[in-house]
Amino acid sequence: MSSVRIDNVSRWFGNVVAVNDVTMTIGPGVTGLLGPNGAGKSTLINMMGGFLAPSTGTVTLDGTVIWGNEEIYRHIGVVPEREAMYDFLTGLEFVRANAELHGLPDAAARRALATVEMEYAQDRKISTYSKGMRQRVKMASALVHDPSVLLLDEPFNGMDPRQRMQLMDLLRRMGAEGRSVLFSSHILEEVEQLAAHIEVVVAGRHAASGDFRKIRRLMTNRPHRYLVRSSDDRALAAALIADPSTSGIEVDVQEGALRVQAVDFGRFTTLLPAVARAHGIRLLTVSPSDESLESVFSYLVAA
Amino acid sequence: MHHRIYHPTVARLTYRGLLGRRRAAVLFTLPALLLVIAAAVRLLTGADDDTATKVLGGFALATMVPLIGVIAGTGAIGPEIDDGSVVYLLAKPVKRPTIILTKLLVATGVTAVFSAVPTLIAGLILNGNSQRIAVAYTIAAAVASVAYSALFLLLGTVTRHAVVAGLVYALIWESLFGSLVPGARTLSVQQWALSLAERIAAPGAVSSDVGLPVAVVLLAGVTVAATWYAGEKLRKLTLAGEE
Numbered sequence A: 001m002s003s004v005r006i007d008n009v010s011r012w013f014g015n016v017v018a019v020n021d022v023t024m025t026i027g028p029g030v031t032g033l034l035g036p037n038g039a040g041k042s043t044l045i046n047m048m049g050g051f052l053a054p055s056t057g058t059v060t061l062d063g064t065v066i067w068g069n070e071e072i073y074r075h076i077g078v079v080p081e082r083e084a085m086y087d088f089l090t091g092l093e094f095v096r097a098n099a100e101l102h103g104l105p106d107a108a109a110r111r112a113l114a115t116v117e118m119e120y121a122q123d124r125k126i127s128t129y130s131k132g133m134r135q136r137v138k139m140a141s142a143l144v145h146d147p148s149v150l151l152l153d154e155p156f157n158g159m160d161p162r163q164r165m166q167l168m169d170l171l172r173r174m175g176a177e178g179r180s181v182l183f184s185s186h187i188l189e190e191v192e193q194l195a196a197h198i199e200v201v202v203a204g205r206h207a208a209s210g211d212f213r214k215i216r217r218l219m220t221n222r223p224h225r226y227l228v229r230s231s232d233d234r235a236l237a238a239a240l241i242a243d244p245s246t247s248g249i250e251v252d253v254q255e256g257a258l259r260v261q262a263v264d265f266g267r268f269t270t271l272l273p274a275v276a277r278a279h280g281i282r283l284l285t286v287s288p289s290d291e292s293l294e295s296v297f298s299y300l301v302a303a
Numbered sequence B: 001m002h003h004r005i006y007h008p009t010v011a012r013l014t015y016r017g018l019l020g021r022r023r024a025a026v027l028f029t030l031p032a033l034l035l036v037i038a039a040a041v042r043l044l045t046g047a048d049d050d051t052a053t054k055v056l057g058g059f060a061l062a063t064m065v066p067l068i069g070v071i072a073g074t075g076a077i078g079p080e081i082d083d084g085s086v087v088y089l090l091a092k093p094v095k096r097p098t099i100i101l102t103k104l105l106v107a108t109g110v111t112a113v114f115s116a117v118p119t120l121i122a123g124l125i126l127n128g129n130s131q132r133i134a135v136a137y138t139i140a141a142a143v144a145s146v147a148y149s150a151l152f153l154l155l156g157t158v159t160r161h162a163v164v165a166g167l168v169y170a171l172i173w174e175s176l177f178g179s180l181v182p183g184a185r186t187l188s189v190q191q192w193a194l195s196l197a198e199r200i201a202a203p204g205a206v207s208s209d210v211g212l213p214v215a216v217v218l219l220a221g222v223t224v225a226a227t228w229y230a231g232e233k234l235r236k237l238t239l240a241g242e243e
């Protein structure tokens, strides 16, 4: 059993702060690293995988500094986000080369290919593989040496539902065996399905940490903002503001609409149509105005 | 952990990558062109030492060797860094200098095979090694292969535009600039290699602008320094997220 510890780590590229003073520990089991695009997930994973030096802070594997220490790869397996592999090789040749680089025999390569169920295509050139097949061969290359830590950057990107299920099963198994499995994703549902533990990063900062119930709760309990158009915006505003589920209303003259902020999501969604009906107001548009993932996440950062 | 200077798996991945790419065509066409030129010259003008020196010095050593060195040297590492597949080498308990030295050996081997061997054959065709001209240029090509490989391997770790930078160096610095500015010749792999050829060939058959001791020191120095620096670049190579 191993764990990766990130201690007060920041990483910047020129003026861009990609990771901002993050502290977290990735222990045994499956952990999901959740955050919108550009949040700093890849930067964090690259630092844990020893491919990027932290600007400040330390990243360690069981107390050993990772950056500049190739011996850590005896314990870490990495599944990169990028597609490029040695496409001119067959799957077996590729995984065998990975095993040899660990000083391991052919049997290790064959065992890893069996684990990801790719034996049937192992003699085909990688250039002929589908996205899902590539992902599985990448997995096999990361598993040849039976690592205790497995790092995967956006492993489900571009996979079809069946491939996704298969990979999730495999990662669950790896986690159940006591390995520390970390994968990144920008899709909450994906992370919920698989990860016992979730770390949320937004705009380079560590926004939340916990099991999926806690993260879900944080996300649904945030204030929701709606854009509402009706036959009588002023009357509707007056009726809504009286209810405690509504924390703010603004009349947007330019848009010809109301901007409503609701703190109690469940209550507001039943209140709005009821109030409209009671006052004889017709609702023309009700649209969530900030349902983008970014805004959901940025609420978490502020919390 | 013992240090190795050669890892067979790194070597296999490197040469298969090198020979599998489209630009590998250059490795075959340039030597073929040299042989065609040599055969045509021999047929048209007969065996002549002066002509042999012109063809081997003007085309083989001045143009073909550096171009093949660019393809093999940059190609031994540049594409892997550009497309990110180098991560599969880096995520292994293998010392970075081992990776660089192995790639240098492969690049040198490929450059020497595709440039020194055809140089020897062309020399034999041209004048049958009269005045040891063929052998002199062959050894010069082999020695230049080492230095070019080290230089261009380094370029491959430094810039995404390694091939272009390598071509600029090979064609503009070594060929054009070198023939216009006398000082530039002292700082030219081609002239250092020529100084070896001068020593090997019959007196007066080949001439170089650089003395042999200086040439040997510079060849060794450039090779060692470039290789060391390439190892440092690889050690500090960072794989940042995709933009």
Ligand SMILES: Nc1ncnc2c1ncn2[C@@H]1O[C@H](COP(=O)(O)OP(=O)(O)O)[C@@H](O)[C@H]1O
Residues within 6 Å of the ligand: A013, A016, A017, A018, A035, A036, A037, A038, A039, A040, A041, A042, A043, A044, B240, B241, B242, B243
């Ligand atoms: N090499 C780089 N140079 C400049 N900026 C970078 C580099 N790599 C990442 N960034 C920036 O750092 C931030 C985090 O990027 P990244 O870690 O790739 O996010 P994610 O994987 O969560 O999408 C982004 O703003 C990105 O543009």
Ligand SMILES: [Mg+2]
Residues within 6 Å of the ligand: A041, A042, A043, A081, A153, A154, B241, B242
């Ligand atoms: Mg990313």
